[in-house]
Amino acid sequence: MLGKKLHFYNTAHRSKERFEPLHDPVSLYCCGPTVYNYAHIGNLRTYVFEDVLKRTLNAFGYNVKHVINITDVGHLTSDEDTGEDKMEKGAKREGKSVWDIAEHFTRTFIQDIASLNILPPDRWPKATDHIPQMIELVKKLEERGFTYTTSDGIYFDTEKFPSYTAFAGLDAENLRAGERVDMGEKRSVTDFALWKFSPGEGKRQMEWESPWGRGFPGWHIECSAMSLAYLPQPIDIHCGGADHIRVHHTNEIAQSEAATGKPFVRYWLHGEFLVFEKGKMAKSGDHFITMATLRQKGVAPLAYRMFCYTAHYRTPLSFSWEALASSAQSLANLRRLIGSLPSQSKASPPTTLQVAGALDPFYTALADDLNMPRAMAALWDIVRDDTLDAHLRRVCAEQADNVLGLELGRPPTETVQTVVGAEGEAMRLECATYVPIDLCNRLTALLSERRRARREKDYATADRIRQKLGAAGITVKDQPDGSTTVSIPAGVCTDSDRETLIFME
RNA sequence: GGCGGCAUAGCCAAGUGGUAAGGCAGAGGUCUGCAAAACCUUCACCCCCAGUUCAAAUCUGGGUGCCGCCUCCA
Incomplete structure (x- = not known):
């Protein structure tokens, strides 16, 4: 495959392009989760895609420096001071501090990722560890004249960045026409907050001092600050979910390029959604699959x-x-x-x-x-x-x-336990979960009985035992080599009622 | 309202001009005491209509249906 060239669809140009990185290792930045809740499998689809991307780069001979951020700062759900942000909301729901919430969901996210065999990134930067970098970035934007101040925060002035609409193919006029967003004191619908002022004493658990007073960062700024902190610009590849194209990535590009005067990213790759009959799965919805x-x-x-x-x-x-x-x-x-x-x-x-x-x-x-x-x-x-x-x-x-990353060398089911039959004949137990020893013994006894029955051509008894086990989800298969394989699906052995059911002779 | 995407066998889907990948399920067969596994065989003319073309699932126009983004949601 070394002679082959990789081609990726670049959202920036809406076309498939030959991949030619600028850096070694290839710099790869993937937008991470906001840790206010569990990741659902739709979120995880994107990380699987990004992992395949990284593994493919490796397979094609590239070294990769991979960064996934953890957004552990909450942002207001609305531009009004009345809105609660998701982190604070999650904290209230769980009766914990926002820091505990962030810690908990960060850990489970990393576990979820690991269970899917997604290789860990080289760095997992947290937004709350990079407040100074964000402030620096906002200061730079202010110096360069890209910001203005309102009563509730520092905003990025998209009018000053002419190519703002290019990335997502936006139509500024029609955006204005279809106005749904509360403008507040913003000069343009597309303007966005870089730094928000504190809504007041005791309103938020996460706040920091800044040259503009006590407050907290806007949503997009953390990705720019952290990607610039760990990866050389322009970044080779930046990934995320398709929903980020329009707002998040458009804003990231604007603020990053305005601040540095250099191109931000060369290849933008976006993963599509996992969809259900009723549409996409949303984190904010009350039912989601984790x-x-x-x-x-x-x-x-x-x-x-x-x-x-x-x-x-x-x-x-x-x-x-x-x-x-x-x-x-x-x-x-x-x-x-x-x-x-x-x-x-x-x-x-x-x-x-x-x-x-x-x-x-x-x-x-x-x-x-x-x-x-x-x-x-x-x-x-x-x-x-x-x-x-x-x-x-x-x-x-x-x-x-x-x-x-499918562990294709493994046996078909999760774990294999070997038990020795009553007559010293080997039986393989393929289990999706741990099987308690007493259950093992009972299974063994039952299977030995079935063996004896088969040997004596008492097939009625043999089949009855298999049917009994089958009714509980346990399958019994006779192998060509004379051994017998028993497959126990996850959950069966831990259900004590079922055990009784199975082994009531 | 603006922008974008999708519609392929029972299910998940690939394919973007030359006459339909793959997986799961199903059917028939070999094998097996039976069952399972394995192996073989088999299973679609691509939402509708009208065009372009020697040739379209694949291009154009229209229609219908579904979905996403524009709401800090991957």
Whole structure:
């Protein structure tokens, strides 16, 4: 793949472009979460896309310096002083301080990311640790004449930045015509706050001193300050959700370029939404699906990652439990298939050239703006291509997994426990969760009985036992080699009522 | 109101001018005591209408439906 060139769709130019970074390592900035609530799986889709991007860059020989910010500063929900911001609101809801809220949701976010095999960034800068940098940036903008002051804050004057509308293809006139935003004292609808003055004593838990008095930063400024603090400008790649194009990224560009006089970012990549029948999943809505929801339903995190690969990142992906289940099945099938290929070579191990050759369609799909549906199709083709050496196919799958992050070398289910049957015959227990030892023993006893029944050709008894287990979600499969595999889905073993049900003989 | 996107088999979807990838589910078969797995085979003319073209899911125009952004939401 080293000879191949990457192409990405650049939102800035609305076209696919050949990727030629300016820096080594490639600078990659991804807009992170505002930590006032759990991330839902729609949010997480974007981080999966960004992880694939980073892994692809690595696979194509690039070093990457990756930054994801944590926005732990609240911003007003409205431009009026009456509005509560999301952080403060979350704090009130949980009966904790805003700092506790930020801490808690930052930690769970990082755990969620890790469960999806998303590689951690090189830096996780927090907005609250960079207030001085933000103040510096605002000061610079003030010196250069891009700001004005109102009774509630310092604003960026978009009239002074002529190319403001270029990025999102805005029509300033019509924006004005469709006015819905409360202008307050803003001179133009597109103007935005850089620094907000404190609404008054005791109103907010997060406030800082500044040259303009006590207050807190505007929303967009933290991304500019932190990206400029850790990455050389112009930044090679800046990512985020599609919803950020219009306001957040447009404003980031304006304030960053106005302050430095240099281009801010070269390639802008945006991930589309995960959608539901009723539209997108919103954090502010009262029902949303999180990684915890998935775990409760017995869906492995990587099954969700697999599901993300069914659609291109720039296409909205329709969520349904049925579709997610099909991806979980697909992942198990793929792992089983790969597991059946020899991990050792009979003759000489495949050369890197052979592997690269076989994986060519896979990398071609990646190079074409991260076309994961096509990349997955290519992988299935490779793994099932019996004109290729079996071991080579396995090596290809393992190498592809460096980008996919699906742990394709693992057994189809989560963990494997081996128990020894009553007559000393080995039985494999494939479990999605930990199985208590007494349950193990009872299962073993039951399975041994079934073995005996089968041996004595008492199939009625054997089938009855299997049906009984099957009714509780436990599947019993006789393998060609004579062993028996038992699959226990997550949740089953922890449900004591079910246990009774299963083992009531 | 402005801007943008989408509509492909039961489900998730790729494909943007040459006659429809892949996955899941389904059907038939081989195998199996049965079941599972595995393997083989099979399963769409692409929302509607009108155009352009030798040729369109793919381009143009119109229609219908759905969605997103413009509201600190990835």
